[in-house]
Structures are given as structure tokens and as C-alpha cells.
Amino acid sequence: MTAIAVHHMWKEYGDQVVLENVSVQVKDHEFCTIVGASGCGKTTFLRMLLGEERPTRGQFLIDGQPLPDEPGPDRGIVFQRYSVFPHLTVLENVLLGLELQAAPVLGRLFGRRRREAEERAEAMLQEVGLYEARNKYATALSGGMQQRLSIAQSVIMQPKILLLDEPFGALDPGISADMHKLILRLWDEHRMTIFMVTHDIKEGFELGTRLLVFDKVRLDPQAPEAFGATITYDIPLDASHPPPIAEIEQASRRTEGYGARLAPA
Amino acid sequence: MRRLINQHPGRGSALLFGALPFALLLIAYLIASALRLDANPNDKLLPSLTSMGRAVHSYAMEPSRRTGQITLWADTAASLRRLALGVGISAALGLIIGIATGAVPYLGAGLGPLISALSLIPPLAILPVLFIVFGLGETAKVVLIVIGIAPFIARDIALRTAELPREQIIKAQTLGASSWQLITRVILPQMWPRLIDAVRLSLGAAWLFLIAAEAIAATNGLGYRIFLVRRYLAMDIIIPYVLWITFLAYGMDYGLRLLSRRALSWYHAGARR
Numbered sequence: 023m024t025a026i027a028v029h030h031m032w033k034e035y036g037d038q039v040v041l042e043n044v045s046v047q048v049k050d051h052e053f054c055t056i057v058g059a060s061g062c063g064k065t066t067f068l069r070m071l072l073g074e075e076r077p078t079r080g081q082f083l084i085d086g087q088p089l090p091d092e093p094g095p096d097r098g099i100v101f102q103r104y105s106v107f108p109h110l111t112v113l114e115n116v117l118l119g120l121e122l123q124a125a126p127v128l129g130r131l132f133g134r135r136r137r138e139a140e141e142r143a144e145a146m147l148q149e150v151g152l153y154e155a156r157n158k159y160a161t162a163l164s165g166g167m168q169q170r171l172s173i174a175q176s177v178i179m180q181p182k183i184l185l186l187d188e189p190f191g192a193l194d195p196g197i198s199a200d201m202h203k204l205i206l207r208l209w210d211e212h213r214m215t216i217f218m219v220t221h222d223i224k225e226g227f228e229l230g231t232r233l234l235v236f237d238k239v240r241l242d243p244q245a246p247e248a249f250g251a252t253i254t255y256d257i258p259l260d261a262s263h264p265p266p267i268a269e270i271e272q273a274s275r276r277t278e279g280y281g282a283r284l285a286p287a
Numbered sequence: 288m289r290r291l292i293n294q295h296p297g298r299g300s301a302l303l304f305g306a307l308p309f310a311l312l313l314i315a316y317l318i319a320s321a322l323r324l325d326a327n328p329n330d331k332l333l334p335s336l337t338s339m340g341r342a343v344h345s346y347a348m349e350p351s352r353r354t355g356q357i358t359l360w361a362d363t364a365a366s367l368r369r370l371a372l373g374v375g376i377s378a379a380l381g382l383i384i385g386i387a388t389g390a391v392p393y394l395g396a397g398l399g400p401l402i403s404a405l406s407l408i409p410p411l412a413i414l415p416v417l418f419i420v421f422g423l424g425e426t427a428k429v430v431l432i433v434i435g436i437a438p439f440i441a442r443d444i445a446l447r448t449a450e451l452p453r454e455q456i457i458k459a460q461t462l463g464a465s466s467w468q469l470i471t472r473v474i475l476p477q478m479w480p481r482l483i484d485a486v487r488l489s490l491g492a493a494w495l496f497l498i499a500a501e502a503i504a505a506t507n508g509l510g511y512r513i514f515l516v517r518r519y520l521a522m523d524i525i526i527p528y529v530l531w532i533t534f535l536a537y538g539m540d541y542g543l544r545l546l547s548r549r550a551l552s553w554y555h556a557g558a559r560r
Contacts, residue, residue, distance in 0.1 A: 099458060101457075107459075108477070110476075122463045162556060176461065
């Protein structure tokens with residue numbers, strides 16, 4: 023069971039308010055997609071879940087406990103890029119987490135224990151369709167295959183929460199459709215809670231059980247950094263509620279106009 | 288007609304073009320040497336190939352009457368030993384200190400300024416100190432090389448460590464890596480090719496410090512020999528020795544490059560993409 027509770031949480035950097043008064047409850051095994059204009063704190067929110075950032079005010083709880091202040095094995099992450107290890111083969115990349123867990127000093131397994139870990143890693147690679155490429159170096163893979171690998175790397179650790187930071191943003195449309203199927207299957211099989219940040223509002227609606235829209239409620243053109251973003255829409259995704267796509271896109275474009283003037287790209 | 292910047296020589300012509308400047312230099316030397324020897328057969332400044340050949344024969348083939356050893360090989364062995372020790376110790380120190388200061392912020396804050404300061408001391412300026420402290424034996428020469436190049440290697444490795452993508456470091460932590468595991472399984476393996484590059488770049492400096500140390504206080508070694516025979520204007524020895532040193536330095540560079548490509552193919556495969 024993994025429940026996440028955020029109560030009246032603010033994140034500020036000096037005078038700049040990134041997130042204001044965010045409150046949200048997420049149940050176990052939800053698939054939350056997070057969309058919003060750039061500079062609206064989506065990634066900051068994800069980094070807080072990861073433990074890289076701490077809230078300035080308010081509470082951020084996992085299972086009633088405050089969030090640990092560094093990344094750990096209970097929360098997996100897939101970034102847009104650079105999250106596979108170039109000096110390891112595909113199999114070694116997936117094996118790494120198992121080895122780190124089982125061998126604190128050497129970080130390597132040998133003999134029978136290694137073979138057992140290899141079998142698990144190979145099964146995982148079968149699942150993401152990379153078994154054939156298991157002996158290639160990670161950098162020899164295409165962008166889409168590297169993302170599959172990065173997902174496999176995290177999922178084999180059985181994290182309670184899987185965080186996806188625009189994981190399919192750099193991929194071709196055809197390939198991201200395959201990736202969507204893959205991630206939904208893994209989410210179902212491994213019973214994780216998933217948070218996915220995406221640029222693509224359509225992707226946000228297609229995947230997931232719940233859509234969170236980050237946006238600024240108040241805008242001051244004279245002082246664009248004075249107000250932060252918050253969750254403006256929290257939409258359960260099922261067929262009975264037709265999603266207000268146009269409305270969200272319009273709101274987010276309005277913020278983006280201001281964002282473009284102040285945000286470092 | 289394509290632009291000049293888009294025209295590439297083939298394999299064969301690249302080789303030919305590469306050899307051409309060497310051939311021209313050699314021809315220029317031979318002409319100048321012939322002209323000078325024609326004017327004065329006892330000229331020592333630009334010796335002929337035959338007199339160099341004679342000198343090389345006596346230094347490289349015949350045992351010295353004084354020591355009973357073959358001079359060139361004895362010098363080469365002595366110099367290479369000092370160089371290997373100096374470079375080896377520097378590489379080990381540079382790797383350990385570089386990764387430690389690059390990966391652990393407290394160590395970086397504590398040792399970074401010291402390493403920067405050390406790397407700014409001109410090593411030759413403290414050579415007298417080394418001779419006073421370590422005596423005139425091998426230690427002072429090896430230490431000079433280490434002081435000369437270890438700070439450079441350490442700073443380079445520290446920078447490379449800090450350059451690793453943040454995503455990788457975070458990812459490893461979400462796979463449960465401790466600081467130690469992160470260093471040994473993620474950072475260190477990715478620093479090997481960087482270390483080889485840093486050593487390749489510092490080999491020139493290492494030779495410089497070696498020869499300087501040998502010139503000042505030694506009883507054998509390639510640098511010692513060059514500075515010894517300089518007293519007799521023995522260009523017929525100096526020129527072959529310099530060529531030999533160049534050849535050795537090139538061989539080391541080539542060897543390291545080959546090692547990097549053979550042993551670290553992931554790095555070179557990735558670099559090409």
C-alpha cells in the first residue's frame with residue numbers, strides 16, 4: 023500500500039514562488055499524469071517526490087511519513103534521457119540494481135547468486151522486449167530502446183512509486199504508442215503507483231487513471247514570479263467524464279505566454 | 288568543385304601527406320649538413336647520417352668500456368623506470384583524489400583549493416627543495432614527476448566526475464546505490480577512459496620533468512646523457528637520443544590509445560554516435 027498525501031504545500035526559491043498551496047491525495051496503484059505549461063512546477067513536484075527537493079512549507083507524506091530527503095530504492099525514476107549507464111551492457115544495466123542490493127561492498131554478484139540475478143534480469147528484459155539486445159552496450163541502443171531499458175532497470179527493483187519525467191518526449195509517435203502499451207502493462211503487473219510528467223496533453227489523457235493539471239491561478243504581468251502554480255484540474259479519467267481538453271489547453275496557453283517571457287528555456 | 292573543407296584525403300593519400308613534412312625536413316637537414324661538412328669536414332653542428340650511425344652503433348651495440356653496460360639501453364631502462372613510477376603514482380593519486388573530490392562535496396570543498404594551489408606551483412621551482420629533502424637519488428626525480436602531473440590529473444578527473452549527467456547519479460540512487468557503490472560501480476568505471484586521456488595529455492610534461500631532473504643530478508638516464516655529451520658538442524649523439532625519446536613517447540601514447548580502444552570499447556562506440 024502506498025498512499026501519498028500533500029497538504030498545503032508551497033515551494034519557493036527566494037522570492038520566486040514555484041508551487042503554492044498544493045494539496046492532493048493519491049491512492050495506491052493510481053497512474054497520475056501531470057501536465058501543465060512549462061515553468062509551472064511539474065518537474066519540481068516530481069523532484070520533490072524523488073527526494074531531490076524539499077517543500078518550503080506544508081506537508082508531503084508517503085504512507086504518513088515525511089518524504090525522505092534523498093532518492094531511494096522505493097521510488098524509481100525514468101528521465102527523458104541519460105538514465106542508462108553507458109559503460110554497462112543491457113543485461114548489466116538491469117542487473118545493477120539487484121547487485122547493489124545484494125552486495126553492499128563489492129556491488130557485484132558471483133557464481134550461483136549472479137546466475138539467479140541474471141535469470142531475473144533476463145525475464146525482465148523479455149518483458150520489455152530487449153532480450154535479443156542483452157549483450158549490447160546501452161549506448162548502442164536507439165532512443166526508444168534506451169527508455170525501455172531505463173524502465174526495466176527501475177521496475178526490477180519493485181519500487182512502490184515509479185516516476186516518469188517526460189519519458190517519451192524525445193521519441194517518434196509510433197514508438198511512443200508502443201511504450202504506452204508497455205508502461206500500462208507493467209503498471210498493472212507490478213502494482214506500482216505511477217506519476218508521469220508529460221508535455222503532451224493527449225498522452226496525459228490516454229494513459230493513467232487521473233490527470234493533474236498544474237497551472238497558475240493568479241498572474242501578475244509586472245511580477246511574473248510572485249505567484250506559483252497549483253493543481254487547477256484534478257480529473258479522474260474514465261469514460262463517463264468527457265475530458266475538457268480544449269479548456270485546459272487554452273488555460274495553459276495563456277500561462278505559457280507569460281511563462282515564455284520569464285522562464286529560462 | 289566541392290569546398291576545400293569538404294574534401295577528404297583517402298587512407299593512402301593521408302599517409303602520404305602525413306609523411307611528406309617528415310621527408311622534407313630530412314631532405315633539408317641532409318642538404319644543410321652536406322653544405323656545412325663540405326665547407327668544414329670537422330663541423331660538429333649538423334653531423335652526417337654516417338657519423339650519427341657510427342655513434343649510435345657504439346652507444347647501442349657495444350658495451351661501454353667504463354661500465355661494461357650498453358649505454359643506450361642502460362639509459363633507456365633507467366629513464367623508463369623513473370617515468371613509469373612517476374606516471375603510475377600520479378595516475379593512481381589523480382584518480383583517487385579526483386573521484387573523491389568530484390563525487391563527495393565535503394572532500395571537494397576541503398581539498399579542492401589545496402589541489403588548485405598545488406597545481407599552480409611551478410614544479411621546477413621546488414626541484415631544489417626535493418633534492419634537499421629526498422637527496423639526489425631516484426626518489427627526488429619520481430617525486431618531481433608526481434608533483435608536476437598528479438594535480439593536473441586529479442583536477443581533470445574531478446571535473447569529469449562532476450560532468451557525469453545528474454540523471455545517472457539520481458538513477459543509481461533509486462536503484463539503491465550507497466555512496467561507495469555509486470563511486471565503485473558508476474563513477475570509477477566511467478573514469479577509466481578519462482584517466483587514460485589525462486595521462487596521455489600529461490606524458491609530455493612527465494618527460495619534461497624527467498629530463499630536467501636527470502640533467503641536474505643523475506648518473507644515468509636519457510636526459511643525463513644528452514646533457515653530458517652536450518659538453519663535447521656531440522650532436523651525433525644528441526640527435527639520435529632526441530629521436531629515440533620522441534619514438535618512446537609516441538609509442539606510449541599509441542599504446543595508451545590502443546589500450547583505451549581495446550579495453551573500453553563502450554566509450555569509443557558511444558563517442559562515435
